Each structure stands twice: as structure tokens, then as C-alpha cells.
Amino acid sequence: MRVRMTRKWTAPTVAAAAAVVATMVVNPTLGASASAPQQSAAKAKAQGAKSVIFINGDGMGSAAREAARLNLAGLDGQLAMDKLAASGQLTTTPHDPKAIITDSAAAATAWATGEKTYNGAISVDVDGNPLATLGRQAKVNGKATGLVTTAQVTDASPAAFFANTANRSAQDEIARQYIEVSKPDVILGGGEDWWLPKGTPGAFKDKPAEDTGEGSVGTKGNLINKAKKAGYSYVSSAKQLDKAKGGKLLGLFANEEMFQQRPEGQGDVYSPVVDLATMTGKALDTLDKNKKGFFLMVEEEGTDEFAHSNNGARVLQSMQQLEKTVALARAYVATHPDTLLVVTGDHETGGLSVEEATDAADESGDGISAEDGPFAIRGSDRKFVMDWTTSGHTSIDVPVTASGPESARFTGKHPNTYVHDVLASILAP
Numbered sequence: 001m002r003v004r005m006t007r008k009w010t011a012p013t014v015a016a017a018a019a020v021v022a023t024m025v026v027n028p029t030l031g032a033s034a035s036a037p038q039q040s041a042a043k044a045k046a047q048g049a050k051s052v053i054f055i056n057g058d059g060m061g062s063a064a065r066e067a068a069r070l071n072l073a074g075l076d077g078q079l080a081m082d083k084l085a086a087s088g089q090l091t092t093t094p095h096d097p098k099a100i101i102t103d104s105a106a107a108a109t110a111w112a113t114g115e116k117t118y119n120g121a122i123s124v125d126v127d128g129n130p131l132a133t134l135g136r137q138a139k140v141n142g143k144a145t146g147l148v149t150t151a152q153v154t155d156a157s158p159a160a161f162f163a164n165t166a167n168r169s170a171q172d173e174i175a176r177q178y179i180e181v182s183k184p185d186v187i188l189g190g191g192e193d194w195w196l197p198k199g200t201p202g203a204f205k206d207k208p209a210e211d212t213g214e215g216s217v218g219t220k221g222n223l224i225n226k227a228k229k230a231g232y233s234y235v236s237s238a239k240q241l242d243k244a245k246g247g248k249l250l251g252l253f254a255n256e257e258m259f260q261q262r263p264e265g266q267g268d269v270y271s272p273v274v275d276l277a278t279m280t281g282k283a284l285d286t287l288d289k290n291k292k293g294f295f296l297m298v299e300e301e302g303t304d305e306f307a308h309s310n311n312g313a314r315v316l317q318s319m320q321q322l323e324k325t326v327a328l329a330r331a332y333v334a335t336h337p338d339t340l341l342v343v344t345g346d347h348e349t350g351g352l353s354v355e356e357a358t359d360a361a362d363e364s365g366d367g368i369s370a371e372d373g374p375f376a377i378r379g380s381d382r383k384f385v386m387d388w389t390t391s392g393h394t395s396i397d398v399p400v401t402a403s404g405p406e407s408a409r410f411t412g413k414h415p416n417t418y419v420h421d422v423l424a425s426i427l428a429p
Helices: 011-026 035-047 062-073 104-113 134-140 156-162 171-182 223-229 238-243 276-287 302-308 312-335 417-427
Strands: 051-057 086-091 144-152 186-190 232-235 248-252 294-300 339-344 353-356 371-376 383-387 398-403 412-415
Touching: 051 312, 051 417, 062 312, 062 353, 062 371, 062 383, 062 398, 104 134, 104 156, 104 417, 134 144, 134 156, 134 171, 134 294, 134 417, 144 156, 144 276, 156 171, 156 294, 171 223, 186 276, 223 232, 223 248, 238 276, 248 276, 276 294, 276 312, 294 312, 302 312, 312 339, 312 371, 339 417, 412 417
Parallel strands: 051 294, 051 339, 086 412, 144 186, 144 294, 186 248, 232 248
Antiparallel strands: 086 398, 339 398, 353 383, 371 383
16 A cells, blocks of 8 residues: 555654554554554643544444454454554444334434434434534534545445435435535545436446446536536546645546445455545545644445445455555554544444354355355464354444544443534534
């Protein structure tokens, strides 16, 4: 991973941030030196929080984190996301008259607004009334805002922070609201299809071989052109993203998600045009210039989508990219002690457990309930399997870890609306 952003962070932080990232990414079992977090904590206590980096491993429950820990860090290792100072749990139940298991829309609405709602709702209450969102509130308070995701940029989780709609499927309307209403400074991810009218392909052609069902479907006109007229620089490749200079930035790097979600060996592909860490680095590089601070929402979608397909290999690959991104964010926080970093998941997907690879008698069957693997444990000749129980979401509590000012508030068990309470105290005091 190239960490381009460090050359533009303020001069005293460049060497320290680059060193921390290199250590965390090359060897996930190590982190920053003991003195750096202590110094950062002291500074943070004195000056309080100004910025927030909120990272969502979509569908990431405790078992996904444990599988990634074994695979990436080893039996006695730790992930960067597990090294954060504070640790707790979040419940995820929605207020849906027909369901007790949340979807991403209701879960993200709880984060973004502090209110529980029905599945499919994007920051509207149970009666369909729009709610105030953290993204817009942060902007009103003079902070820069941004979203980064390997899903469509208009998918449920990022949308809840910057839009209001009764139906998460209205992704072209969500895109319109981004440009005309909430105006995030940085928008990076997939989903070009929703920004262009049907029959108007953009940088990514309609009906590609890997998924002939993809193609432009927007109903709100050419929103890419509207974004350009609104002052956004538009990019669609890694090279263009690298060359983009400050200001408002829109980057769309796929027709839909930045991968192909399928069961293992059935056309599953995880090879984003730009990886999550690179997009996050560019976003931080851009938002960092705002003296009043910023709010950045970051999401790895593959952790959920591949879990829906019970595809353990791709879940682990997605977790590796998420882990690199957390390491990058952690390095930023180490040199910017006025920044709160939070890592969590909106819900658990797959009913996953991590089991011994040697217990053949415990094989749970074929299809949805099959065991997946075995997978290697780093630094060991031992292996583990991932055992799925569903292709859907579950109500299992999700872990939350955090560092920086206000991070201690995440200790203990809380409803997912509590995320809003903490973030609002920084972004919308």
C-alpha cells in the first residue's frame, strides 16, 4: 500500500505517521511505540476532539474479527482495530414492525441520527419523517465532511449520514441530495450507475462481462455533470485520484460495488480499482486542510457482501483491506490527537463461528450451513475453519473499539444509537 497522504500532512507529523503505518501494515502484531500514544492522549485531554474518523466493517461481528486476527496476526497477535484503547459492544435491534434483525439502513440511521427506525429507511423515522444527520450537522458547524466505501457511495451506510429517504433503493435520489443538499467534500467509492441516466454509460461500460446486469439506471439526469458544475473534481481511476488537487472531490470507481459478490469459485472477485486504504488516505489528505476539523465515514462493504455468500476467503481478503485502512487511520490519530477514531460494524452477517479445522465430525452440512476453509493461522502450521449458519444478518452484538478523545465512552455495552450521542458531542455540540 502506498501511503501518499503523509507527504501532505503537517510537516512535524510526516515521519511519525509514515513509520507507524509501515509498522502496522507490515506486521499487524506491532503498533506505535508506547510513548506516542501516551503523548497523544495527554494532548487530546488538553485540547479535546475536533475531528472524527468513523470506520464501518459492514456485517463485521466478533467472529469475523477473530478469523481475521488468526489469519493476519497469528495466535498471539492483535489487529490494529483491536489495539484501540477503548472496547465495548453495541446492540443492533431496529424499530421495525416486521423484523427484529436490522439491515444496514436502519443500523446506519441509528448511528447518524440517534433514532431507531424500520429496515430500508435512510435517516427517516418510523413515520417517514426526515431526521437531522451527523453529516449535515457537521457541515453546518464548519467541519469538512467525507465518505469512503467499497460499496456504491449511495449505499445504505454512507447514505444515512448525508441523505434522507424512505427507501434505501432510491440511490439516484441519494446522489442528488449529496450534490444539492448535504454536499460532502469528499465522495469516493463505487456506484457510477446511479449517477447517470439509463443508456448513458460513463467510465465503466454497461453490461460488463463480469456482470451483465450492471448499467446506468439513474432518473435524476447526469449527476456527474451536475457535480462538476457544483465544483467537484471527478475521477474514475487510481491515477486520476492520485493527481486530484484539494477542493471537493467525487470519485466513482465501479458500476456498482467495487467487487463481484458470489460464492467461492463462482465468479467472485475482490480487486477494487482503488483500494480502501488509498481512498481513505486521499480523503484524509483533503479533509485535513479544514482548520475546524472534519467528519469522515469509511466503510468496507466486502465484509458483508461476501458473508452473505458464505465466502470465507473473500471475507478474509476484505478484512485485510479493512485492517490496512484502520492502521492508516490509527497512524493519523497518533499524530493528530484531536481526532476520535471509532471502528465497529453495523450488524453481524452469516451467523459465523470460528472452529477447529480438525473436527470432521462437526461438519455442519452443505450450502448455507457449510464449514468454510481451512484457513491458515499466520506464523503457525495450524488452521481454522469458518462455520456459517445463515446467509443473512443476525442480532448478535457487534464489537466497537475506539481511540482518541471521548473514546473511553465506548467502554461497556450500548445500543447502536449511542454512537450518535458520542459523535454528536464533537460534530454537533
